[in-house]
Amino acid sequence: MKLKIVALISIMLPACAMEGHEESKKTNKETIMDQHSYAKPAESVVTHLKWDAVVDFENKKIDGVATLHLKNDDDAKEVILDTKALNIEKVLVGKKEVKFTLGEADKNLGSALTIPIKSSTDSVTIYYSTSEGAEALQWLTPMQTAGKKHPFLFTQSQAILARSWVPIQDSPGIRFTYEADVKVPSELLALMSAENPQEKNDKGEYHFVMDRPIPAYLLALSVGDLEFEPIGDRSGVYAEPSVIDAAAYEFEDLEEMISAAESLYGPYQWGRYDLLVLPPSFPFGGMENPKLTFATPTILAGDKSLTSLVAHELAHSWSGNLVTNATWNDFWLNEGFTVYFENRIMEKMYGRDFSEMEASLAYQGLVAEIDDMKNNGSGDDTKLKLDLSNRNPDDGVTSIAYDKGYLFLRSQEEKVGREKFDAFVKDYFTSNAFSVMTTEEFIDLLDKNLYQKNGLTMDTAKINEWIYNPGLPADAPKPTSDKFAKVDEQMSRFLTETEASDLDVEGWSSQEWLHFVRSIPANLTKDQMKALDDAFGFTKSGNSEVLTEWLVQSIRHNYEASFDELIHFLVNTGRRKFLVPLYQEMVNSECCASMATSIYATARPNYHFVSTNSLDELLNYNK
Numbered sequence: 001m002k003l004k005i006v007a008l009i010s011i012m013l014p015a016c017a018m019e020g021h022e023e024s025k026k027t028n029k030e031t032i033m034d035q036h037s038y039a040k041p042a043e044s045v046v047t048h049l050k051w052d053a054v055v056d057f058e059n060k061k062i063d064g065v066a067t068l069h070l071k072n073d074d075d076a077k078e079v080i081l082d083t084k085a086l087n088i089e090k091v092l093v094g095k096k097e098v099k100f101t102l103g104e105a106d107k108n109l110g111s112a113l114t115i116p117i118k119s120s121t122d123s124v125t126i127y128y129s130t131s132e133g134a135e136a137l138q139w140l141t142p143m144q145t146a147g148k149k150h151p152f153l154f155t156q157s158q159a160i161l162a163r164s165w166v167p168i169q170d171s172p173g174i175r176f177t178y179e180a181d182v183k184v185p186s187e188l189l190a191l192m193s194a195e196n197p198q199e200k201n202d203k204g205e206y207h208f209v210m211d212r213p214i215p216a217y218l219l220a221l222s223v224g225d226l227e228f229e230p231i232g233d234r235s236g237v238y239a240e241p242s243v244i245d246a247a248a249y250e251f252e253d254l255e256e257m258i259s260a261a262e263s264l265y266g267p268y269q270w271g272r273y274d275l276l277v278l279p280p281s282f283p284f285g286g287m288e289n290p291k292l293t294f295a296t297p298t299i300l301a302g303d304k305s306l307t308s309l310v311a312h313e314l315a316h317s318w319s320g321n322l323v324t325n326a327t328w329n330d331f332w333l334n335e336g337f338t339v340y341f342e343n344r345i346m347e348k349m350y351g352r353d354f355s356e357m358e359a360s361l362a363y364q365g366l367v368a369e370i371d372d373m374k375n376n377g378s379g380d381d382t383k384l385k386l387d388l389s390n391r392n393p394d395d396g397v398t399s400i401a402y403d404k405g406y407l408f409l410r411s412q413e414e415k416v417g418r419e420k421f422d423a424f425v426k427d428y429f430t431s432n433a434f435s436v437m438t439t440e441e442f443i444d445l446l447d448k449n450l451y452q453k454n455g456l457t458m459d460t461a462k463i464n465e466w467i468y469n470p471g472l473p474a475d476a477p478k479p480t481s482d483k484f485a486k487v488d489e490q491m492s493r494f495l496t497e498t499e500a501s502d503l504d505v506e507g508w509s510s511q512e513w514l515h516f517v518r519s520i521p522a523n524l525t526k527d528q529m530k531a532l533d534d535a536f537g538f539t540k541s542g543n544s545e546v547l548t549e550w551l552v553q554s555i556r557h558n559y560e561a562s563f564d565e566l567i568h569f570l571v572n573t574g575r576r577k578f579l580v581p582l583y584q585e586m587v588n589s590e591c592c593a594s595m596a597t598s599i600y601a602t603a604r605p606n607y608h609f610v611s612t613n614s615l616d617e618l619l620n621y622n623k
C-alpha cells in the first residue's frame, strides 16, 4: 500500500499548551506537511495528554487510558491519531462511547485512529493496551539487568515509535503538555520525561507532570530497580544500585556542564536535568528525553572520557527540545545544531585542543560515510535536507545530519565570526522556543538575523549547496588536530620497526587512542596486532569507543585473540552505533561471516527493535 495521507502541521502553537509560559512569538498559520503522521492538526490538534497506565511485566504490556485535550477548527469533524500495534478497546468523546475507525496498518506509520468529534469537543479518551509489536518498548528479564533480580522496561520513542505505546499525534511539529499516573510493581521505580520521583513508594504508584509542551517523540518511560544520586541542586543521576556510584562519579561535572551550556546560549528552560543510566541493551548512546536524558552504560568509562555524549544530550535541551525540526526531513536542524553546541560546550570545558580532536574524529567518519553512501546508491541522503517520503525516518540517522550539519554551522561561524554567530544562535533559541523550524525558515532567519542585521550579504548559492547538494562543498571547514598529527608520528614509528612499548604515548587521551587504533593499516600482521595489544591492552579496554574500534580492526586482521571479547561485547551491548560496524565487518570478512550469524542468533533477544531493525537485513535474519 502506498500512502497518500500526510499530516498537515499547524506551525501555530496551541494557545493552551503554553499556559503559564511566555507565549511564543510565532503566530504564523502556514502549514507544512509531515509524511510520517496521519494527523490533521489543522482540523483538530492535541494540546494535552492525561495518561493512566498499568505496567504489566508478567504479560509484557501496558494497559493505558489516554485522555487527549483538543483544539479544533470551527468545521472539525474528526480527530486523527497515530497508533501502531495498539489494541484499542473503546473510545469516548467526552463521556460517551463512540464508534472509531482504525485504518490499515502501514509498516512504518502504523494505523490511523479516526475519532468522530464536533468542533466543540474538548477531549477524547482511548482505552487500550500495547501489544508484542510495541516497537518503542523493550522489556528486559532480570538477567538482562545489572542487578539480575528485577525486570526492567524502557521506551525509545524517537523517531515515530511513541505511537506504539500511546495513541497520539506523533509528529515533531505538534506539541502538548502531559500528566501521567503510572502503576508499577512496588519494588520498582517509574521515571518519565517529566518531573520525577527520587525514591520508590510502597504502592508503586507514580504521578508525573510535564508542564511545557513537547512533541510525542520526547515521551519516555522507564521502570526498574533504580536509585537516585544527586549531583548538583538541579541535577542528578538514576541507575541500578550496582551502577549508581560509577555513574555519579562519571557525571560529577554535570552541573558545570549545564552552566557552560547556559553561558553560551541562555538559561536552561526545563527545571531539573537528570540522567538515567539504562541497562546495556539501550540502542542509543543517549536520548534527550526532557528533564531526564536516557543514556547507555557504555559511557561509564571510569575516567569521564566519554561525557561529550552528555554534553550532546544536554545541548538538545535547546536544539531539538526547545526548537524542534518540523519534520524528519529537517532532522539536521536537531542534530547538526546539537553537535555544534556540544562541541562548543566541550571547548569551553576542556579547551580547543580537545574539542578539535572530537571534531576531527567526526570529520574522518563523515568523509568515509559520504563515500560509502555515494557508492551504495544513497547519494541523495548526503544532502542536509532529506526526502524521507514513504521511508522509515530512521534512514535519515546518518552522520550527514550530525556532522555535515555541524560543519555547515561551523562554516557560518567562520564566515561572520564567533561573536555575531553566537548572538544569532542565542536569539534563535529564545525567539523560537517551544516551536518548530523548517530548513527553509531557518535559512530565511539566517539571512535576516545573521547577515542582513550585520550589514552582510548571504551567499545564497553557497548555502543552497550545503543544504540541497550531496556531499561536502569543496571549501567546507576541515577540523585538524596537532595532537593527532603526533599520534600519526607514533604509528609511523611503529610501522618502521619501533617496539610498541617504546612509542611515546604518555598522557594520551582516549580520543588519541581512538585515532591511533583507527589508523592501523590494513596490512598489519597478526604479530603486530598482538604486539600492540600486549603493550596497550586494547582487548581489555574499558573505553567502549576504543574497544569497538579495536574489535573492528581485530576482525579485519583476523586477530583471534580478541574474539572472545568480541562475542561477549556483542551479546551484552545493544548500542546500535557499535553493533552495526562490528557485524558489518564480520559479514564482509573472510574469517568471520558465519561467526556473525551465530553470534546474532544468540544476541538478538538482547537487542531493542531499533537495533534489530537495522541488523536483520545485514545478517539475512528471518523472523
Ligand code: BES
Residues within 6 Å of the ligand: 158, 159, 283, 284, 285, 286, 287, 288, 308, 309, 312, 313, 316, 335, 394, 397, 402, 577
Ligand atoms: N536524538 C538522538 C538519538 C536518536 C536519533 C534516536 C534519531 C532516534 C532517532 C540522540 O541525541 C543522539 O544523537 N544520540 C547519539 C549521541 C552521540 C551523537 C553523542 C548516539 O546515541 O550515539
Ligand code: ZN
Residues within 6 Å of the ligand: 312, 316, 334, 335, 338
Ligand atoms: Zn542527538
